[in-house]
Amino acid sequence: MSADSNQLIDKVVDVTNVKDRLSLDQIVILAIKNLLGDANINLYRAIPHVDSFYYVVSTQSNTLSKYESELVTKSFAQLQQDPLFARCYSNQHMQADESRCVWPLSKLGIHYGFIEINNIQQRTEQQAVVDNFVAIYCNLSYLINEAEKDTLTGLYNRKTLDGRLEQLLQHAQALKKHSSQQGRSDAEKRHYWIALIDIDHFKTINDTYGHAYGDEVLITISKLMQKKFRKEDLLFRYGGEEFIVIIDATTEDTALMVLNRFRQSVEQHHFSTIGRVTISAGVTKVDLMCPSTTLVGQADKALYFSKSHGRNCVSYYQDLVQHGKVAEPKFDNDIELF
Numbered sequence: 001m002s003a004d005s006n007q008l009i010d011k012v013v014d015v016t017n018v019k020d021r022l023s024l025d026q027i028v029i030l031a032i033k034n035l036l037g038d039a040n041i042n043l044y045r046a047i048p049h050v051d052s053f054y055y056v057v058s059t060q061s062n063t064l065s066k067y068e069s070e071l072v073t074k075s076f077a078q079l080q081q082d083p084l085f086a087r088c089y090s091n092q093h094m095q096a097d098e099s100r101c102v103w104p105l106s107k108l109g110i111h112y113g114f115i116e117i118n119n120i121q122q123r124t125e126q127q128a129v130v131d132n133f134v135a136i137y138c139n140l141s142y143l144i145n146e147a148e149k150d151t152l153t154g155l156y157n158r159k160t161l162d163g164r165l166e167q168l169l170q171h172a173q174a175l176k177k178h179s180s181q182q183g184r185s186d187a188e189k190r191h192y193w194i195a196l197i198d199i200d201h202f203k204t205i206n207d208t209y210g211h212a213y214g215d216e217v218l219i220t221i222s223k224l225m226q227k228k229f230r231k232e233d234l235l236f237r238y239g240g241e242e243f244i245v246i247i248d249a250t251t252e253d254t255a256l257m258v259l260n261r262f263r264q265s266v267e268q269h270h271f272s273t274i275g276r277v278t279i280s281a282g283v284t285k286v287d288l289m290c291p292s293t294t295l296v297g298q299a300d301k302a303l304y305f306s307k308s309h310g311r312n313c314v315s316y317y318q319d320l321v322q323h324g325k326v327a328e329p330k331f332d333n334d335i336e337l338f
């Protein structure tokens with residue numbers, strides 16, 4: 001086997017040894033750079049649910065960032081102003097001009113982003129190498145996506161919540177910094193809410209109609225969530241019959257309106273055999289400085305309030321604290337473990 005083949009296999013081993021997106025981006029880009037010599041490479045990754053923003057991982061600086069918040073962002077519209085990217089996105093094939101090649105990163109209709117290579121030499125041979133790494137990247141992205149999902153409902157699973165929340169907070173902070181540097185205030189208007197949603201009397205549903213029927217109820221409610229919340233909102237199955245939604249909304253009125261609209265849609269849905277099912281929810285405003293455990297703890301307190309005040313309602317943590325209906329913790333990080 002030639003030294004070139006060995007080098008190629010080493011790169012494939014590196015690339016297939018990663019478990020998260022950022023490592024995958026960095027290792028793929030370094031592998032291609034190594035194999036192509038001094039090519040200049042940018043990887044634009046689509047950030048789902050965040051206005052189609054892209055992080056760009058670039059070899060230009062020669063220091064690939066470990067932190068997503070340090071990466072530069074470009075909007076989908078900005079990228080589409082470049083005719084090469086626009087053609088690449090609409091044809092879903094590699095596009096080239098005199099100095100650059102752009103590959104789409106997608107699989108089974110999911111668009112993961114683009115790889116752009118400048119000053120590519122010996123085109124045909126080098127393009128074949130990149131083609132293969134693009135295919136490996138898309139296969140691994142698909143596997144990473146699948147591992148983030150709950151198998152019953154298709155929503156994100158609990159394991160994914162912390163990572164996604166962290167990514168969202170970092171992105172919001174980066175956006176805020178970027179906007180204030182440019183003297184714009186859009187990011188200041190951007191707020192997130194975390195809602196914990198729980199199906200009422202679910203144990204009775206299981207006990208009366210069986211576990212399989214209970215599963216059907218979980219699937220129906222997940223589908224209603226996907227229909228009623230916007231694509232920017234992140235939906236998780238948090239536990240058995242508990243769900244979490246991270247809502248992207250400018251005001252608390254909007255966040256509460258969206259949650260109540262979902263609550264009513266469940267109440268009005270006709271479930272075969274059983275008829276009516278209701279849900280209760282607790283919601284809290286996301287403080288960018290708060291750890292996710294604190295935020296979920298606040299939403300849980302508000303949910304508990306909804307459960308003990310008639311169910312089929314939405315309670316807002318900050319409102320409950322303001323009116324003395326739940327005690328404000330002495331420290332933000334107060335977590336009752338047992």
Ligand SMILES: Nc1nc2c(ncn2[C@@H]2O[C@H](COP(=O)(O)OP(=O)(O)OP(=O)(O)O)[C@@H](O)[C@H]2O)c(=O)[nH]1
Pocket residue numbers: 198199200201202203204206210211212213214215218239240241307311
């Ligand atoms: N069918 C089904 N049931 C589940 C699943 N995961 C957890 N459960 C059940 O969900 C039920 C939750 O019951 P409880 O926590 O007592 O709550 P509840 O009956 O909904 O009562 P309230 O929340 O107070 O309205 C338990 O019976 C669990 O066994 C699942 O994946 N499928």
